[in-house]
Amino acid sequence: MKPASWEGVYRDGRDLYTANRTPGTKVYGEALATAEGVEYRSWDPFRSKLAALLLKGAPPDILGRPRTVLYLGAAHGTTASHLSDLWPEATIFAIEKSPTSFAPLLALARHRPGLVPILADAQLPERYQADVGPVDLLYQDVAQRNQAGIFTENARACLVPGGRGILMLKVRSVTQQRPTAAVVREARAALTAARLKVTFETALTPFSREHVALALVA
Numbered sequence: 001m002k003p004a005s006w007e008g009v010y011r012d013g014r015d016l017y018t019a020n021r022t023p024g025t026k027v028y029g030e031a032l033a034t035a036e037g038v039e040y041r042s043w044d045p046f047r048s049k050l051a052a053l054l055l056k057g058a059p060p061d062i063l064g065r066p067r068t069v070l071y072l073g074a075a076h077g078t079t080a081s082h083l084s085d086l087w088p089e090a091t092i093f094a095i096e097k098s099p100t101s102f103a104p105l106l107a108l109a110r111h112r113p114g115l116v117p118i119l120a121d122a123q124l125p126e127r128y129q130a131d132v133g134p135v136d137l138l139y140q141d142v143a144q145r146n147q148a149g150i151f152t153e154n155a156r157a158c159l160v161p162g163g164r165g166i167l168m169l170k171v172r173s174v175t176q177q178r179p180t181a182a183v184v185r186e187a188r189a190a191l192t193a194a195r196l197k198v199t200f201e202t203a204l205t206p207f208s209r210e211h212v213a214l215a216l217v218a
């Protein structure tokens with residue numbers, strides 16, 4: 001097990017790992033590995049688009065070292081659990097609108113201090129803005145038509161100047177008709193108009209055929 005380019009992430013061959021904050025416990029059936037007395041959780045790029053983004057050549061500073069994170073579309077907490085491994089001291093506000101997904105997220109958070117689930121619609125940041133406050137990292141993974149709009153509204157509400165963002169753009173949720181390049185171009189234009197600078201872009205193939213990841217700085 002060797003440190004990878006991104007702080008807190010480890011590599012064994014081609015596989016990524018994070019140090020397990022709750023040793024002996026899996027979150028989504030991932031493999032566990034122990035090296036020199038430390039237990040690591042395998043970070044599956046087919047289950048977590050963030051692991052896919054790292055493997056697609058994301059620069060080392062793509063995530064920064066946030067103290068506060070706003071995560072939109074946390075679902076059961078697969079990716080959020082790895083963020084909680086990466087930054088045990090950080091507060092990670094995890095927004096999820098589906099009550100069915102929220103229940104396991106809540107259960108996960110019981111064993112992971114700093115992970116704060118909020119049952120809310122990411123399209124209405126004004127409902128949680130006061131509870132969340134300013135954040136250093138905004139992460140979004142919601143399959144909605146207006147994904148860029150949701151991102152810019154949440155950035156306006158919560159992201160500090162100089163803060164970082166990751167948008168997992170599901171192209172086919174925006175439109176079934178237009179080509180991927182046009183959808184990405186439009187999303188980038190909306191982000192730029194909101195004074196968010198795109199620093200890295202990649203398709204997530206072969207891990208996800210439907211997503212393009214965009215990294216941003218406010």
Ligand SMILES: C[S@@+](CC[C@H](N)C(=O)[O-])C[C@H]1O[C@@H](n2cnc3c(N)ncnc32)[C@H](O)[C@@H]1O
Binds near residue numbers: 096143
């Ligand atoms: C692909 S899943 C997220 C997977 C998760 N990010 C991970 O990597 O572990 C998308 C999630 O976004 C949630 N979602 C969709 N629209 C939303 C909205 N407007 N507000 C909050 N959550 C939303 C869905 O309920 C679903 O759980």
